[in-house]
Amino acid sequence: MTQINPAPLMKTPGAMPAPDCSSCPIRHRAVCAKCETDELHLLEGIKYYRSFEAGQTVIFSGDQMEFVGSVISGVATLTQTMEDGRRQMVGLLLPSDFVGRPGRAGSAYDVTATTDMVMCCFRKKPFEDLMHTTPHVAQRLLEMTLDELDAAREWMLVLGRKTAREKIASLLSIVARRSMVAGSQTAVESVSFDMPLTREAMADYLGLTLETVSRQVSALKKDGVIELPGKRRIAVPDIARLMEEAGDDSDGGFL
Amino acid sequence: MTQINPAPLMKTPGAMPAPDCSSCPIRHRAVCAKCETDELHLLEGIKYYRSFEAGQTVIFSGDQMEFVGSVISGVATLTQTMEDGRRQMVGLLLPSDFVGRPGRAGSAYDVTATTDMVMCCFRKKPFEDLMHTTPHVAQRLLEMTLDELDAAREWMLVLGRKTAREKIASLLSIVARRSMVAGSQTAVESVSFDMPLTREAMADYLGLTLETVSRQVSALKKDGVIELPGKRRIAVPDIARLMEEAGDDSDGGFL
DNA sequence: CGTGGGGTTGACGCTCCTCAAGAGGCGTGG
DNA sequence: CCACGCCTCTTGAGGAGCGTCAACCCCACG
Numbered sequence: 001m002t003q004i005n006p007a008p009l010m011k012t013p014g015a016m017p018a019p020d021c022s023s024c025p026i027r028h029r030a031v032c033a034k035c036e037t038d039e040l041h042l043l044e045g046i047k048y049y050r051s052f053e054a055g056q057t058v059i060f061s062g063d064q065m066e067f068v069g070s071v072i073s074g075v076a077t078l079t080q081t082m083e084d085g086r087r088q089m090v091g092l093l094l095p096s097d098f099v100g101r102p103g104r105a106g107s108a109y110d111v112t113a114t115t116d117m118v119m120c121c122f123r124k125k126p127f128e129d130l131m132h133t134t135p136h137v138a139q140r141l142l143e144m145t146l147d148e149l150d151a152a153r154e155w156m157l158v159l160g161r162k163t164a165r166e167k168i169a170s171l172l173s174i175v176a177r178r179s180m181v182a183g184s185q186t187a188v189e190s191v192s193f194d195m196p197l198t199r200e201a202m203a204d205y206l207g208l209t210l211e212t213v214s215r216q217v218s219a220l221k222k223d224g225v226i227e228l229p230g231k232r233r234i235a236v237p238d239i240a241r242l243m244e245e246a247g248d249d250s251d252g253g254f255l
Numbered sequence: 256m257t258q259i260n261p262a263p264l265m266k267t268p269g270a271m272p273a274p275d276c277s278s279c280p281i282r283h284r285a286v287c288a289k290c291e292t293d294e295l296h297l298l299e300g301i302k303y304y305r306s307f308e309a310g311q312t313v314i315f316s317g318d319q320m321e322f323v324g325s326v327i328s329g330v331a332t333l334t335q336t337m338e339d340g341r342r343q344m345v346g347l348l349l350p351s352d353f354v355g356r357p358g359r360a361g362s363a364y365d366v367t368a369t370t371d372m373v374m375c376c377f378r379k380k381p382f383e384d385l386m387h388t389t390p391h392v393a394q395r396l397l398e399m400t401l402d403e404l405d406a407a408r409e410w411m412l413v414l415g416r417k418t419a420r421e422k423i424a425s426l427l428s429i430v431a432r433r434s435m436v437a438g439s440q441t442a443v444e445s446v447s448f449d450m451p452l453t454r455e456a457m458a459d460y461l462g463l464t465l466e467t468v469s470r471q472v473s474a475l476k477k478d479g480v481i482e483l484p485g486k487r488r489i490a491v492p493d494i495a496r497l498m499e500e501a502g503d504d505s506d507g508g509f510l
Numbered sequence: 511c512g513t514g515g516g517g518t519t520g521a522c523g524c525t526c527c528t529c530a531a532g533a534g535g536c537g538t539g540g
Numbered sequence: 541c542c543a544c545g546c547c548t549c550t551t552g553a554g555g556a557g558c559g560t561c562a563a564c565c566c567c568a569c570g
Binding site: 527 | 541542543544545546547548549550551552553554555556557558559560561562563564565566567568569570
Binding site: 158198199200210211214215218219 | 547549550551555
């Protein structure tokens with residue numbers, strides 16, 4: 001059984017000293033992944049760290065974005081809200097994911113930290129300038145955006161066609177997979193991880209109500225697909241079984 | 256190893272003479288939008304036209320993509336299918352939209368023409384090379400991908416949180432808006448357009464059944480939100496009313 | 511004139527939502 | 541120390557919305 005432990009690394013929200021890029025845990029997966037050392041120095045010159053507390057809003061929908069950046073640790077969500085209060089999560093931001101949209105002034109979504117979180121930020125203007133001069137940043141951003149688009153489309157299938165039980169299993173699969181990548185595990189059959197979302201956030205993700213989420217999680221537990229060893233912790237004894245419940249078996253493998 | 260050759264194409268869709276870029280109707284909206292004349296010549300050198308009939312599959316999910324390209328006229332869809340046959344449309348490709356994913360060998364989705372369609376194609380390899388040499392193509396592709404991502408996220412809200420009636424109204428709004436852009440109308444309060452999708456395709460788009468789509472279209476007609484002057488034709492006497500039914504009023508305006 | 515594809519409409523039932531009550535954990539303050 | 545409020549989560553009962561199954565219409569086309 002693989003154990004993935006997130007490393008919480010801060011208390012007070014706000015600006016923080018930014019460590020060296022060479023020791024960065026997401027160095028090879030973030031926007032900067034393709035950068036040569038000279039390009040990295042340019043980025044290093046304009047970067048700064050910021051931390052956010054669980055529950056804190058990073059950007060409000062419609063606000064001006066003065067920065068873009070990468071999630072270093074922790075989890076954030078992108079959500080849309082209708083006038084009558086209905087909410088849909090449209091993005092789940094895990095370590096190495098990029099926040100913000102170059103070329104557009106305001107944010108179209110609310111960005112909220114669901115756990116304590118640290119970001120590596122760049123002021124938007126200098127970053128955009130840098131995109132024009134260093135092709136590797138723009139290239140990597142295109143790759144990442146295409147991956148996000150694929151993820152969004154996968155998600156559409158979940159939202160549009162899957163049952164409540166399949167939706168839950170799909171979400172757990174995604175989080176499990178990402179946590180395995182982060183821990184650089186390969187080909188294991190069981191995992192355990194901390195679920196960074198509340199029942200309500202899961203419901204917002206999946207287009208369900210929190211009651212339905214709770215019921216289906218209980219059902220998956222009763223059927224032995226998952227175990228709940230502690231608050232927030234989820235153990236998956238048989239990953240293939242979970243994927244089967246999600247409706248997409250024989251998958252396992254893109255990126 | 257036995258080779259089974261797919262049936263030859265029925266009519267004569269396929270290669271076509273490619274007209275000059277300067278007279279192209281999507282010149283200023285497609286991937287080539289930012290190109291200078293010299294860059295355009297490079298593209299012109301590797302481009303070729305292909306036509307597809309309504310109902311014809313452009314690419315099967317999992318197939319190698321030998322080309323990428325832009326939709327010139329007509330409509331295509333991107334769909335995903337689960338093993339048990341459940342289908343979800345994940346992209347609607349209208350004129351100027353880009354088809355294909357540079358940097359990945361195979362297609363993740365089925366691409367199907369829903370009307371007769373003409374595409375401006377580039378063989379994948381030369382196009383990818385060109386992306387590295389002419390920054391304007393890569394820049395424009397990033398912009399377009401970001402727009403697609405926004406559209407996908409808007410769509411998630413539709414799939415996850417809207418009622419059947421709101422879903423129909425949302426789809427009609429999108430098609431109406433796009434048809435207005437194409438016709439370069441400004442600030443009108445009524446539109447009429449041809450709906451390029453069957454009830455079944457609409458259902459696949461919206462995560463509904465075709466019966467529900469049919470019922471809700473009838474209901475919108477009965478309530479005077481839309482009129483159906485002819486087969487496939489839809490008239491919207493009051494666009495604001497339609498947007499209200501879609502659940503996102505006071506919108507009107509991104510791109 | 512028959513056939514097949516697209517569309518409409520009705521009856522019925524299942525999934526998931528709504529409303530509601532209550533349990534368990536945790537920090538605060540008396 | 542326990543009481544209290546607040547938050548998250550669980551569980552139940554009832555109902556609505558949409559899916560399923562089925563019949564039927566319209567029209568193009570051979």
